[in-house]
């Protein structure tokens with residue numbers, strides 16, 4: 299029996315799904331992860347192909363999407379700017395029209411959000427944001443699943459969003475793609491983000507595309523942002539594409555290094571997260587990232603499990619049973 303394809307949906311920012319859909323995705327992620335850990339074969343995407351387009355470097359995003367798609371029974375095509383016509387100025391709209399006639403799903407890592415939106419507008423198949431200058435929704439999906447795993451009511455059955463309500467996430471550092479996505483998640487899922495950035499690197503509600511600024515509180519000093527936080531998180535001082543600002547940023551961000559003093563003022567059971575790759579001694583000390591409150595390796599692994607649930611959802615819609 300052939301299943302009807304669900305309506306075409308893209309995952310370009312965290313705002314593309316509702317809280318109810320996130321609850322579903324986290325539950326599917328839990329089931330899919332458990333199957334993987336038990337070596338149970340699960341091939342719902344047999345004969346489906348994912349095209350992965352990378353215009354920036356990646357370790358986690360590439361491995362998690364590629365391994366995840368194979369584990370679901372599908373296959374992948376890997377393209378980069380350098381080895382495709384994308385690097386020779388073929389219009390993004392034309393690339394979208396062509397690639398989406400040959401594959402079932404596309405993941406793109408690129409620069410401007412407008413570029414992935416341009417691709418999606420001309421794509422016949424779902425497009426997933428694997429990081430843009432503005433957003434990194436797959437990472438926040440993994441981070442929230444990791445928080446729920448550690449702070450939810452246990453690994454069986456209850457992967458609801460309740461454990462996020464009323465919680466505080468401290469964002470320390472650059473007002474970048476990760477910060478913007480945290481703000482989007484806070485608005486949709488009902489938690490608060492305490493943000494501390496150096497002057498000139500602030501978050502901006504319009505760029506983050508959030509309407510309810512009550513979910514964001516801005517602090518000049520990172521210690522103030524960390525006070526009472528249930529999760530402390532940071533990212534590199536210089537994101538991909540901004541390398542020319544590296545020296546200037548190294549000076550501006552010197553006090554935005556998550557250290558044990560910051561973790562000490564957070565909630566006693568606060569978790570530490572970092573999307574990775576990390577620079578020990580810059581945005582975080584080795585004591586914190588390699589310390590007992592850090593869950594960065596779970597976070598990285600969970601990229602694969604949540605993205606398998608995401609690909610299943612985009613291609614098959616809600617599936618019944620376990």
Ligand code: CP
Pocket residue numbers: 355356357358359360429437573574575
């Ligand atoms: N966190 C993340 O997206 O890592 P990569 O840049 O290695 O894909």
Ligand code: NVA
Pocket residue numbers: 429430474475476533534536537538573574575
């Ligand atoms: N903010 C970082 C995240 C890397 C996964 C960047 O865009 O380079």
